[in-house]
Amino acid sequence: xxxxxxxxINAIEWRGDHVRILDQTFLPGRTVFSDIRDVGRMWEAIKxxxxxxxxxxxxxxxxxxxxxxxxxxxxxYSSFEIEVKRISEYLNSARPTAVNLSWALHRIQSxxxxxxxxxxAELKNRVLKTAQTIHDEDKRVCKxxxxxxxxxxxxxxxxxxxxxTGALATGQYGTALSVIYHAHEAGKKIHVWVDETRPLxxxxxxxxxxxxxxxxxxxxxxxxxxxxxxxxxKVDMVIVGTDRVAANGDMANKIGTYSLAVLARHHNIPxxxxxxxxxxxxxxxxxxxxxxxxxxxxxxxxIGSSEIAPPKVEVYNPAFDxxxxxxxxxYITEKGIIRPAFPENLKKAFGS
Numbered sequence: 001x002x003x004x005x006x007x008x009i010n011a012i013e014w015r016g017d018h019v020r021i022l023d024q025t026f027l028p029g030r031t032v033f034s035d036i037r038d039v040g041r042m043w044e045a046i047k048x049x050x051x052x053x054x055x056x057x058x059x060x061x062x063x064x065x066x067x068x069x070x071x072x073x074x075x076x077y078s079s080f081e082i083e084v085k086r087i088s089e090y091l092n093s094a095r096p097t098a099v100n101l102s103w104a105l106h107r108i109q110s111x112x113x114x115x116x117x118x119x120x121a122e123l124k125n126r127v128l129k130t131a132q133t134i135h136d137e138d139k140r141v142c143k144x145x146x147x148x149x150x151x152x153x154x155x156x157x158x159x160x161x162x163x164x165t166g167a168l169a170t171g172q173y174g175t176a177l178s179v180i181y182h183a184h185e186a187g188k189k190i191h192v193w194v195d196e197t198r199p200l201x202x203x204x205x206x207x208x209x210x211x212x213x214x215x216x217x218x219x220x221x222x223x224x225x226x227x228x229x230x231x232x233x234k235v236d237m238v239i240v241g242t243d244r245v246a247a248n249g250d251m252a253n254k255i256g257t258y259s260l261a262v263l264a265r266h267h268n269i270p271x272x273x274x275x276x277x278x279x280x281x282x283x284x285x286x287x288x289x290x291x292x293x294x295x296x297x298x299x300x301x302x303i304g305s306s307e308i309a310p311p312k313v314e315v316y317n318p319a320f321d322x323x324x325x326x327x328x329x330x331y332i333t334e335k336g337i338i339r340p341a342f343p344e345n346l347k348k349a350f351g352s
Contacts, residue, residue, distance in 0.1 A: 009167040009210065011056055012063070014132060019063045023050045024168055028209040039068035039087060046094040046101070049200065053169020054243045054279050055138050058100030061091045062131035065108055070124050077116045080123065084109060096291040097252055097320050098243035099281040104134050138171035141276045144334035146178030149239070152272060152332070153183040153190060158236045160193040160226060163254035164206035165241035165274065175241040175274035177210065179332060184216050192218040193229055197254060199299045199317065223256050230267040238264050238271045239332075245273075245280045249325030249342025250287030255318055261327035270329040277334065280350050287322035295319050 013020045018037040025048065026032040034050065036042050042064030045051050051060045068087035074080040088105040095101060108130045112123055153159070159180060166177035173181060183190050192211055197203035204220055211218045221229065229235050238260055242251040251273055264271040284290055297315035302308060309315075331338040335349050 009172075009213070011053075011168045012051055012059055012135070012171070014063060014128075014135070019060070019067070021045060021051045021060070022168070024052055024206060025050055027168075027205050036064075037067065038071075039064050039091065042067060043091055043094050046091070052202075053164065054098035054100045054241070055142070055170040055175070055276060056168070057095060057098055058104035058278060059131070059135045059138060059171055061094075061101045062104040062108060062134050063128075064091050065105060066124070066127040066131055069127050072120075072124075075120060077120070077123075080120055081109075081112065081116070084112060084127075095293055097293045098279070099284075100243075100276075100278045103278050103281075104131075107134065135171050138276065138278070139173070141278075141334040142170050142173040142175060142178045143182075145175055145274050145276065145332055146173055146180075146182035148334070148336055149179030149272070149274060149332040150183050150186050150188075152237070152270070152330070152337070153179065153188055154236055156189045157183070158191045158193065158234055160195070160229065160235045160238045160260065161207065162195045162203065162223075162238075162240045162257055162260055163197045164202040164210070166207060166210040168206050168210060169241070174210075175276065175332075176239040176272075177207065179239055179272075179274055180211075180216065181214060184214070190217070192216060193226075193235060194218050194220045195223050195226065195256065195260075196220060197256065198223055201303075202254070223259075226260055227263050230263050230269060235264075235267075235269055238269060240271075240273055242273050242275045242279055243320060244284065244290050245275055245331070245346070246284040246286050246290060247282045247343060247346065248286045249328060249331075249340070249346060250290075251275075251323050251325075251328065252287065252290045252292065252320045253323060255321050258321040258323045258327075261323045265327050271327060272330055272332055273323075273328055274332040277350050280333075280346060282347060282351065287324065290320075290322060292321075293319045 011022045023032045023034045166174035195203045242253045245251045
């Protein structure tokens with residue numbers, strides 16, 4: 001498969017004076033692009049999962065910050081900095097678990113502080129340039145993750161994955177799906193089991209859509225089938241992405257990931273996590289300190305416009321769960337494969 005095929009999905013793009021996103025709430029039925037010209041609409045796009053995936057929402061927030069600051073009328077750095085922090089806090093409130101969002105905003109704020117003697121016009125331009133740099137870097141990082149992970153994939157590997165970790169969730173290629181893409185490109189005869197990923201079906205709606213476009217052999221399964229697949233010897237490895245990695249190697253990912261890790265350990269199947277540096281949060285000691293986003297109960301009680309639960313039923317809807325470090329075989333990163341002991345090896349690779 002030619003690499004160019006991977007470039008056809010642009011989940012987020014800067015269009016000269018605004019952001020264009022591929023609105024993922026319409027997939028796979030319709031391909032709808034939305035133009036975002038102000039910070040309020042960017043907050044809504046992140047909150048409502050129109051743009052989603054840890055790296056992608058970091059990129060979106062960076063562009064969103066520029067959309068907010070370009071309209072500011074402040075003429076001195078002190079008042080400008082206050083407004084930048086206010087807009088950053090607003091964007092950061094959209095989704096709390098994925099650290100990429102706050103990481104991108106903090107990076108821009110640090111850049112502005114380092115150049116605080118420049119004019120406000122120059123600082124505004126730096127916000128945009130830094131957002132574009134974050135976007136470009138993510139493309140290179142995701143490619144490196146994929147290339148680095150190929151060595152872990154057998155010649156005829158049957159891979160189970162969860163949620164969506166492809167080009168839709170990043171600047172390009174993806175994280176876990178980048179490994180799958182590059183293994184396929186390397187000529188390995190892989191087959192992918194795609195978890196549907198309830199309640200919002202990111203596997204069924206998005207990952208299946210991406211893999212079909214790339215002509216990679218796959219089958220869609222319900223989340224509850226994973227144990228059966230492993231028990232009957234149909235899974236050789238599990239590869240997932242992550243929304244935040246703690247200093248001790250615990251990580252948060254889409255709800256249902258922890259169950260897969262437990263099942264994989266029971267069946268002696270390697271469990272790999274693909275992650276860029278921007279998702280590694282060495283300021284968080286362990287998984288118990290990672291904030292877990294809770295979402296609208298209607299995501300569970302409805303599918304589309306159809307009610308599937310009794311009226312007024314009580315619902316608990318955490319979007320993520322924590323997978324302890326001891327269940328993770330290795331992290332696949334742009335700097336190579338990180339194996340236990342994670343506290344020492346993550347710090348050594350990403351401490352700076």
